[in-house]
Amino acid sequence: MALTPPPALDDAGLLSQVLCPAEVAYEERVASYWSNTAKKRPTRILRPASAEELSRDLVTLVNARQLFAVRSGGHSMPEGASNIEDGVTIDLGLIDQIVFDKESETVQVGSGCLWNQVYGELQKHNRAVVGGRAGSVGVGGFLLGGGNAWLTAQRGWACDNIVAAEVVLADGKIVSANRSDHADLLQVLKGGGNNFGIVTRFTLTTVPLDQVWAGILVTPKDTIPKICRMTMDFVTKIKQNTENNLIIVIGYQPDLKDVTAIVLVVNTAGVTDDPIFDEWKELPRITEMIKTTSLYDLSFEATLPKDHYTSWFTLTFKSDPRIMLKASELHDELVASLKSFMPDGDFMSQCTFQPLPMIIAQQSLRAGGNIMGVEDNKSDGILFQVIVIMKTEEQHAFAYAQAKGYVESLKEFAQSIEGGLFRWLYMNYADKSQDVLTSYGPENVKKMREAANHYDPDGVFQKLCPGGWKLPELDD
Incomplete structure (x- = not known):
């Protein structure tokens, strides 16, 4: 009750x-x-x-x-x-106001906006921001969790593109956090979640952007080993081709009653024949839907079904085909387990691979840095997520345990490879059981704790706002 x-x-x-x-x-x-x-x-x-x-x-x-x-x-x-x-x-x-300033080439965005609203407004000015790929995602949570985007290789994480944040503190004071004032607060907001105050408005840098070339191709399961190798090659090349990006989704498709590999590709300059995608275009395909479009229209296509129960977990690891192939093999085992408990058609499952070239951390540092510790990466990486979507609460309880076991097995395998497992976790893909803030490293935990003690000395956002990932206590 x-x-x-x-x-x-x-x-x-x-x-x-x-x-x-x-x-x-x-x-x-x-x-x-x-x-x-x-x-x-x-x-x-x-x-x-x-x-x-x-x-x-x-x-x-x-x-x-x-x-x-x-x-x-x-x-x-x-x-x-x-x-x-x-x-x-x-x-x-x-709180959903959107105001573009032509002179500064920045946009003020209310925290309650959805990304498709932002893209729709900026499209009038042939501009865009580094924001969510799914248009139904909210601005506030996405930015406070870091924010991986189609433009990340060009401009760093979405949070790195925050110029200023209007923040309501626990005592009711309203402050503007920027590089000149409350710079310590601005930094910890970039990946630090809801631990310091409530952001009501972000000022973001914008980028010139008209049309993009983007879409998906669905390939048979037997292409997965080749795709794992091609993904590593793509991550290596992206630092010279930052306008390109992709997401690999290995997923169980209820309609096909089988696992397939889905490749989502984007060129944010609207180039249709960039050589980086030559080998990808040669893959056999079950279906293909790639076209020249707008970021606004694309944001309505990059979605998962709503009104289901969902479990997801994340890891970050070295860009290594062995780890990606192991993730695929473990996904097959996960699908078999899910099928044993729930009817075919009642669930979807995916494991996804997203490029994390080291250039992203370099872009972050140029923009002033965030709090996630991504600059500690010693090699190009992969942002990984496993997702299970199902219909009932009972199915969710079963699938959650299976997905958790899956990610633990993959974590163990990645650790067996030298430099295979990265320390930090991406908040926006993490389960509540995953210790995201500690994964940022002891120095960043110290910065977050110091900022929280300064801006929220009574610990309101630690005690009265229990959701999300809360700050660990500092060691003596």
Whole structure:
């Protein structure tokens, strides 16, 4: 049973729009979460329309010692990351202003925006930002988790392109974190999650961008060993070809009743015949859908089905075909296990490989650096994710354990190869059980702890905002 909110919440004259259970608007907001895993039922949903409204209402919540969660787009899957059962969810969806400044070539974006809104507005100016590939993903959570994007090799992680952040602190103070003021806060926000305050607006650098060449090709399972080798070659070449990117998805397709390899390709300059893709074009294919399009239109295609239960885990490892092939073999075992428990057609599973050339860390450092520790990589890498999507809560409980075992087996294999396993984990693909912030390294944990002690000395975002990944205690 949900806890009754403290009387202060109802009597303090909250400025935000307040949604209560059983109201139509409340039910619509709960239903709008991407994954059923996140569809909790808070005692109240607060919808501030500005930083000033949020400031006053956050103070009210803190004074009442009320547990809360913060939602941007509602795409975060781990339980509690953007919603809460016995508490208040602060829904930033009304803070969705987008203002492009031609002179500075920057854009101010409200944290409650979705990326397709941002791309749609910037398309009018032939500009883009380093943002989410799926247009339904929210701006705030994506940026605070780091943000891998089609433009990452060119411009670093999405968070590296934050010029300034408007932040509401736990005491209600509103600050602008930039390179001149509160620079320590700006750095820890770049990958540090919801540990320091609530960001209501980001100022982002933009890039000139008109059309992109992009799409997918689906190839038979027997191409997977070749694709693993080709992926390593691609990662090696990308530092001289930063306008190109790809994602490899090895997935079980219920319609085909088999595993296939799906290759998502992009050239952000709109070039259709870049030699880096010559070998990829020669692969046998089950289907192909590649075309010249816009980043805005593409953002509607890079999506997974919503309204399901979801489990996912992540690793980062050396760009090595042996590790990728092992991931594929373990995925076959995962599919067999899932089939033994749930009917064919009730689930989808994927393991994905995304290039992490060392040039990305170099781009990050040029932009001032983030807090993720990615510069510690000693070789080109792969950002890996395993995803299982299923229909029922019972299936989710089973699949979660299977996916967790899968990633542990792959982690063990990567560790057996010299330099095979990287330390750091990518927050936006991680399960709650994975210790993301510790993976950033002791120096970065120290920076985050010092910033939290300075900007949130009472530990509000550690104690009253339990969702997401919380800061570990420092060793004495």
